[in-house]
Amino acid sequence: MTHALTTENLEVVFNRFRALRAVSIDVAPGESFGLVGESGSGKSTLLRAVAGLAPVSGGTITVNGKTLGSKRTKAFYREVQMVFQDPYGSLHPRQTVDRLLLEPLAVHGFGDIEKRILRALDEVGLGSSFRFRYSHQLSGGQRQRVAIARALILEPSIVLLDEPTSALDASVQAEVLNLLEQIRRDRKLTFLMVSHDLAVITHMCDRLMVMQNGAEVERLTAAELTKRKVSQDYTRNLLIASQGFVRPEVPAGG
């Protein structure tokens, strides 16, 4: 079986700082794979290296059986699309939703533009009334839906998700996570998703990797995490931290 996405001993170096240390992952077609860690753990760097946004200094990346060179081709971006964390920063402030969705279609020479834009908006639960709005006229959740529509409009097979809901309110997060899950099911997409939130990753992914200081800490299935079958202290600490604040026992009444 060919994997949808693999990295082997991937290294990323910024100046002399090793941001990624020999990281290997393999993601099967249709699988959802999660990367968890704190800031500086290299989880986003791994995603960006795959997308061609971080300098790879060693190791290989293979997408659908093809090993990538240092330059990403247009064909690559048809297969692999990315959704960024901050919907306030990732949409052009002076382009309407229509223009934002048109751009990738024009770049890749798609036909049927009218139909595709309407379908993309419909798929992410935004009516055609949103088509000629600017991004500042949208809420955070609506913006993230536009960003998802823009990623999906090229019909990629792999979607890279960099903290897609961490800038959103809890209730909006639930809606966007449900949307992502449904789209993945309908289109049989492969997800590589980054989050600092263990609960979000466990909810969305079949398997996950915990990262720290640019390296792998351990790899788990979502089921193992739910059963607390973890072998590393670091993962255990993350699990404890995700439960919220625990007031230490205070002597003399507290």
Added chain:
Amino acid sequence: MSTMLDVEDLRVQFPTRTGVVDAVRGVSFTLGRERLGIVGESGSGKSQTGRAIMGLTPPHARITAKTLNFDGIDLLTASVKERRALRGNRIAMILQDPKYSLNPVMSIGRQIVETLRTHEKVSKAEARRRALDMLTAVQIRDPERVYDLHPHEVSGGMGQRAMIAMMLITGPELLIADEPTSALDVTVQLDVLRILDNLVRDRGMGLIFISHDLRLVSSFCDRVIVMYAGRIVEEIAARDLHMAKHPYTRGLLNCMPQIDNDRHPLPVLDRKPEWAA
């Protein structure tokens, strides 16, 4: 329990070109020496409530209230000078992101000393000594070194601890913390909360903890106020949160992914217009 802060029917309005925006619409609560959480989503008015108490509402906004009373002082009629004497001295506020709320061109030590010397007549040497003590109190290991660092030279967790040090050096009675840990990693978040918790308890302060994170707030505070569209929809003891009655509170609790509870799809909030009525 003695009441320190009394808020009754607080309203904050922002006149805009397209009409008046009601950010806070009749909020009432009292606060003693306890930890009170205010929870809500973006636009619920939780931050504007805190800012109105602190006196940081933009000048073009209109604040009205039946009562807005801090320790016998009527905050509505207090002069600018009186408010300034309270702010940073008896009422202090911790903001979300140390990257933006600390002065980037001043060393951390000087910023702490500046706060202290604004409110108290102390010599430079004494101020420095107290700033160093305060940095030690927020568990900064090498206070002498951190004193001379600028905000960009420290991590987010360290920056937020410096912020806490700066806010607590005047010994305030009321501390308003507006999303004090939302910009931090989960494990760092807990360190900062632990420090805050100890200081609030040891100094007998009243704390208003404003956050969007219902679960975090309920694990930290004694009492929780849930806000929706500028109003309080529910007030509940933090330990009874699982028995919350209002559908909004329950919906908020329910819609978060839980590690031990696999639900697909996640329940979503079905917002009812009457919640905002």
